[in-house]
Amino acid sequence: MLGPLPALHRYLLVVAALVVCVGIGLWFGAVPELPLNLRVGLVAGAAAGAAAAFVLVHDFHQQQGRAARARRRH
Numbered sequence: 305m306l307g308p309l310p311a312l313h314r315y316l317l318v319v320a321a322l323v324v325c326v327g328i329g330l331w332f333g334a335v336p337e338l339p340l341n342l343r344v345g346l347v348a349g350a351a352a353g354a355a356a357a358f359v360l361v362h363d364f365h366q367q368q369g370r371a372a373r374a375r376r377r378h
Contacts, residue, residue, distance in 0.1 A: 309361065318357040325353030 309317070329349020333342035 314361045317360055321357040321360060322350065322353035325349045325356060328352075 326346060326349040329345040329347070329352070330342070331345075332348070333345020
């Protein structure tokens with residue numbers, strides 16, 4: 305989605321997505337009005353964070369296969 309990023313930026317983006325989603329899952333698990341266990345909220349948050357991180361750093365427009373080589377004529 306964001307295109308080719310340097311390795312450090314991809315790493316920071318993955319960590320940020322996981323922290324935010326695990327925090328949201330922790331919050332959902334701690335709210336007494338919702339019938340969720342704290343452990344279930346953490347696991348759901350981690351799964352959502354992993355999916356969000358994959359979508360954020362994966363290049364869906366990447367070319368499949370190898371480019372054809374051009375032959376030079378002498």
